Amino acid sequence: MRAACRQIVRAVTLALGLVLACGAFAELPERQEREALRVCADGNNLPFSNQAGEGFENRIAELMAEDLGVPLTYVWAPQVMGFVRNTLELRVCDVMIGTVAGYDFVQNTNAYYRSVYSLVVPADSDLAATRLSDPAFSGRRIGVVAETPPIVPLRRSGARIEGYPLMVDTRVRAPVRDAIEDVAAGNTEGAVLWGPLAGYYAARQEPPLKVVPLVNDDTGAHLDYRITMGVRHGEPHWKDWINDFIDRRQEEIDAILADYDVPLLDRHGQLLGTSEGGDS
Incomplete structure (x- = not known):
C-alpha cells in the first residue's frame, strides 16, 4: 500500500510540475x-x-x-x-x-x-471554364484533392471526380503533382487545384499545361x-x-x-494585370 501511495504522489507531483512548466512557458516574454x-x-x-x-x-x-x-x-x-x-x-x-x-x-x-483555385487542362483543351457551375464540366473526368472546396460544386456540375488525398506526409507522396501528371498523361481531362500548386506544376510539364483561374465562380464555394x-x-x-x-x-x-507562376489576385478578386476576369 505504501509503495502504491508513493507512486501516486510521484505521478501527481510530476503532473503538477508539467502544468506549472507549461504555464511558465506560455508566459515567456516576447x-x-x-x-x-x-x-x-x-x-x-x-x-x-x-x-x-x-x-x-x-x-x-x-x-x-x-x-x-x-x-x-x-x-x-x-x-x-x-x-x-x-x-x-x-x-x-x-x-x-x-x-x-x-x-x-x-x-x-x-x-x-491572394490566390484562387484554378483549372488545369492541356493547352489544346476546349475546356476553359472560369466557374465551377459551367455545364462544360458535365461528364468530364476532373482531378480534385479530397475535402477541398471545388469537390461539391464539380459534382453538381456533373463532373466525374478523380480524387487525390489531402493529408499526406510530403516526404512520401505528392498528390497535387500526381493530379497534374495525370492531366498531362491524358488520364484525366483536367484538374481543379489550389492556384500556387496549379501554376507551378502546370508550367513544368512538357508541353506546359494551361491554367485557368476560377475568378468568376458563382457557386458560393470558397475558392480564393x-x-x-x-x-x-x-x-x-x-x-x-x-x-x-x-x-x-x-x-x-x-x-x-x-x-513560380502563382495566379495572383488584387484586393477586388481580379487577376493582377487585368481589369476583369474572363469567362467561358
Whole structure:
C-alpha cells in the first residue's frame, strides 16, 4: 500500500510540475533580439519550400533574413496535423512563411498575396471554364484533392471526380503533382487545384499545361484565399515588424511569386494585370 501511495504522489507531483512548466512557458516574454531568422517549414513541399531552398517561401525567407541582417535557419517538419504544435509553439522557430488568413492556431500578419483555385487542362483543351457551375464540366473526368472546396460544386456540375488525398506526409507522396501528371498523361481531362500548386506544376510539364483561374465562380464555394505569415500569439512587435517588411518589400515578393507562376489576385478578386476576369 505504501509503495502504491508513493507512486501516486510521484505521478501527481510530476503532473503538477508539467502544468506549472507549461504555464511558465506560455508566459515567456516576447524576444526583442533575434540572432537568426528561424523559420518553421516543410522540407519537401514545392513550390512552397524544400530543404534545398528551391521554393518561393524559401526565397521570401531569404529576403526577410537579409532585411533583418541575420542568418537564416530552418526547423523542418512535415506540414501535417500537429505542425504548429511541434514547431512554432515549442519556440524552436519563430515564423511560418505561408499561413491562410484566419488560421486560429497562429497570429496572422497582413496578407502578402491572394490566390484562387484554378483549372488545369492541356493547352489544346476546349475546356476553359472560369466557374465551377459551367455545364462544360458535365461528364468530364476532373482531378480534385479530397475535402477541398471545388469537390461539391464539380459534382453538381456533373463532373466525374478523380480524387487525390489531402493529408499526406510530403516526404512520401505528392498528390497535387500526381493530379497534374495525370492531366498531362491524358488520364484525366483536367484538374481543379489550389492556384500556387496549379501554376507551378502546370508550367513544368512538357508541353506546359494551361491554367485557368476560377475568378468568376458563382457557386458560393470558397475558392480564393489571402495568405499571411504566422507567428506565435502574444508577439505584437514581431508581427508589426513583419507587416512593415511586407509593406516595404511587396513588389519584390510579387516578383518572386511570379517566378513560380502563382495566379495572383488584387484586393477586388481580379487577376493582377487585368481589369476583369474572363469567362467561358
